[in-house]
Amino acid sequence: MDKIKIGIIGGGAAGFFGALAAAETCRDAEITILEKSTRLLTKVRISGGGRCNVTNSLRGVREFTGNYPRGNKELISVFSRFGNKETTDWFESRGVSLKTEQDGRIFPSTDESQTIIDLFLSLSKSFGIRIITSYDVNEIKRTDSGTFIVYDRKKTGYAFDKILYCPGGFLNKENFNCIKSLGHSIVEPVPSLFSFVSENNKLKELPGLSVNNVEVRIKDTKISSRGSILITHQGFSGPAILKLSAFGARVLKDMDYKTLIEIRWTNDTNFLMDFKFEYSERKITKHGLKEIPSRLWETLVLSAGINTEKRWRELSKSELMKLKLILEKDVYEISGKNTNKEEFVTAGGVNLKEVNFKTMESKICKGLFFAGEVLDIDGITGGFNFQSAWSTAYIAGTGMSIE
Ligand SMILES: Cc1cc2nc3c(=O)[nH]c(=O)nc-3n(C[C@H](O)[C@H](O)[C@H](O)COP(=O)(O)OP(=O)(O)OC[C@H]3O[C@@H](n4cnc5c(N)ncnc54)[C@H](O)[C@@H]3O)c2cc1C
Secondary structure (H helix, E strand, C coil): CCCCEEEEECCCHHHHHHHHHHHHHCCCCEEEEECCCCCCCHHHHHHHHHCCCCEECCCCHHHHHCCCCECHHHHHHHHHHCCHHHHHHHHHHCCCCEEECCCCEEEECCCCHHHHHHHHHHHHHHHCCEEECCCCCCEEEECCCCCEEEECCCCCEEEECEEEECCCCCCCHHHHHHHHCCCCCEEEEEEECCEEECCCCCCCCCCCCEEEEEEEEECCCCCEEEEEEEECCCEEECHHHHHHHHHCHHHHHHCCCCEEEEEECCCCCCHHHHHHHHCCCCECCCCCCCCCCHHHHHHHHHHCCCCCCCEHHHCCHHHHHHHHHHHHCEEEEECEEECCCCCCEEEEEECHHHEECCCCEECCCCCEEECHHHECCECCCCCHHHHHHHHHHHHHHHHHCCC
């Protein structure tokens, strides 16, 4: 019997994981990875600040999928079969020791993404997976017999029985043409996971300051997030902002990234009345609140129009009200987005309704499989994006090997 020929389009996280899953499931498959650039696994290399945040330790499938603004329903069945536990077992059983940080992010114990790359490359070699670089897939044709012929711009062709399409996320719609020509529809791609630009705001003297457990909301919407926020030279970043950019990716795009955000610096402002009596002789700049750094507190007091020389007992009712309002709903103008150095991803991509999530095979074109960021799936930071890439690729790789 002829060997099954599997073509993997994209030599990234999903491509390698899918190729290895297929090789392990079907020992006589002939597997070829086609990669556009001269380098393999580029994003894995730079991910997590060069450390590769492979996944997150969060338990419970529904808790885990809650971190995906898009794809959360579809991923329930995927993660039930191959979730974070199966992923960490996969790496550890192949010799990669992993460590979990306090916030749940999981990294190789070496703190080097190269450890993951070395594993993928050595396993690929041992399975005889063929890797072709500098091959930019430009067209995929399906013949009447069901064979796929893949072409680059120079019209060099390769024939495959099955294809795993995993070229990552694209913002340029033209990049989806070869998949559209096979009958697929694309959900409009938009950026996700970015920082906010907010120039000349009252916090501009505080770059580098981080505040924990803050709530941020896009004004006049229900889109909010909680976590730490980082004040930057350009505006705002940190987990709470990145999460807000993910859950608000489409709304923010419609607003052309010009909007107002409300920051709730603390959950409970009842302490203001207590402080007026408890600290009556202290200056207002001395507040004893651990969660709000002193430099930020002073700026907020000033922006409430309160003289920082005042003592707590001297605060009028209206001054207390102004301070309360600023602590609960501090409004900032956002004028744009910034993806510098961030783990940016693309929301949008292959329409999930057109994919069978039991196998990751196209419902439209038999023999065509999908994995990774090319799908309309994206997660927040913390290892969630790699997890969806590993899981969809594993299901696709094993699914492809079944006749
Ligand atoms: C700076 C940065 C840091 C990140 N850090 C993390 C992290 O620590 N943890 C986490 O979970 N996520 C992280 N992410 C997100 C994560 O890297 C991606 O979600 C993940 O790589 C997606 O995997 P993929 O295989 O779908 O796409 P990719 O890893 O992007 O791989 C796609 C591959 O396909 C190739 N390709 C594209 N078009 C073609 C074509 N026409 N023909 C042939 N090949 C093609 C590309 O060159 C690429 O090599 C980070 C992202 C960035 C940008």
